[in-house]
Amino acid sequence: MKILPRPMVEKCKQYIQANCSPLTQALFTHHLEQTNTHQVLASLSRYQNSDGGFGHNLEGDFELPASSPMATSIAFQMIIDLGIPASEPMVKKAIAYLLATYDPKRPGWITVPAQVNDYAHAPWWHFNPAEGGSSIDHTWGNPTAELLGYLLRYPSLVPEAVVQPLYAHTLDYLLNHPDSMEMHEVYCFLRLAEQMPESDLTRVKEKLSRLVLNVVSTDPESWKQYAAQPLNFVPDPQSFLYPLLQDHIQVNLDFRVDNLAAQGISIPPWNWAGYEQAWQAARIEISGRMTVADLAILKRFGRLEV
Numbered sequence: 584m585k586i587l588p589r590p591m592v593e594k595c596k597q598y599i600q601a602n603c604s605p606l607t608q609a610l611f612t613h614h615l616e617q618t619n620t621h622q623v624l625a626s627l628s629r630y631q632n633s634d635g636g637f638g639h640n641l642e643g644d645f646e647l648p649a650s651s652p653m654a655t656s657i658a659f660q661m662i663i664d665l666g667i668p669a670s671e672p673m674v675k676k677a678i679a680y681l682l683a684t685y686d687p688k689r690p691g692w693i694t695v696p697a698q699v700n701d702y703a704h705a706p707w708w709h710f711n712p713a714e715g716g717s718s719i720d721h722t723w724g725n726p727t728a729e730l731l732g733y734l735l736r737y738p739s740l741v742p743e744a745v746v747q748p749l750y751a752h753t754l755d756y757l758l759n760h761p762d763s764m765e766m767h768e769v770y771c772f773l774r775l776a777e778q779m780p781e782s783d784l785t786r787v788k789e790k791l792s793r794l795v796l797n798v799v800s801t802d803p804e805s806w807k808q809y810a811a812q813p814l815n816f817v818p819d820p821q822s823f824l825y826p827l828l829q830d831h832i833q834v835n836l837d838f839r840v841d842n843l844a845a846q847g848i849s850i851p852p853w854n855w856a857g858y859e860q861a862w863q864a865a866r867i868e869i870s871g872r873m874t875v876a877d878l879a880i881l882k883r884f885g886r887l888e889v
């Protein structure tokens with residue numbers, strides 16, 4: 584079992600402090616040094632717009648300052664991780680944004696508005712007017728399944744007339760979907776599962792397990808590129824999926840230890856075709872955010888030197 588030495592954690596910290604945003608710095612402190620919910624929340628608030636949604640490059644692969652459901656999903660991942668209650672104004676405004684942008688005809692949310700094309704972005708976020716969305720919107724559950732989970736998390740802020748029909752539709756979609764699903768859509772359903780009542784989670788565990796087994800990449804060579812690694816599905820040893828992938832997770836943890844030890848940070852294996860200059864700046868922040876995520880995972884699995 585490989586352990587990341589303490590000097591390598593300090594090297595990651597130095598990179599983040601010298602190059603990354605206050606939010607990424609706050610996330611490092613929160614996950615790796617001392618719990619500091621207030622610092623993360625204060626930094627996150629700078630990404631929230633007056634309509635309650637989040638933008639300003641919170642989703643690192645597009646620079647759109649206006650709100651988008653996708654950037655708002657990133658914010659909620661942090662909000663949930665911090666355990667922020669419904670009484671927090673940030674949560675109230677963000678839920679109001681989701682309710683205002685919900686499209687009952689879809690039913691759900693598209694990832695990004697058309698204005699994303701006015702700013703530098705990765706190719707997969709390009710809005711196609713003829714299709715009414717980006718290429719990501721071809722997979723219905725991304726981000727709708729995940730965003731539904733956040734509505735379930737805060738029922739006092741959400742009318743049942745909105746959430747219950749969507750929840751019923753989503754469960755039907757999941758349970759009747761073929762056992763092959765795009766990996767990001769699977770991630771969204773797993774985040775939804777974290778917010779489900781236990782009775783419904785019991786209904787979908789077997790289906791989610793099959794979806795994960797059909798999309799996960801267990802070849803360490805593939806992890807050098809953009810791939811569905813075991814830890815992307817099981818970022819915590821308490822996950823119900825842990826026994827399903829336990830052996831592969833240990834190998835994946837070794838891979839991430841080696842990767843950080845060799846590179847000093849986590850480097851994204853992609854780029855922005857057509858926006859090379861903007862990508863060079865975005866890559867720095869994305870690397871910092873990925874590094875914090877990897878260190879947090881290694882900590883949860885006991886892979887950091889004490």
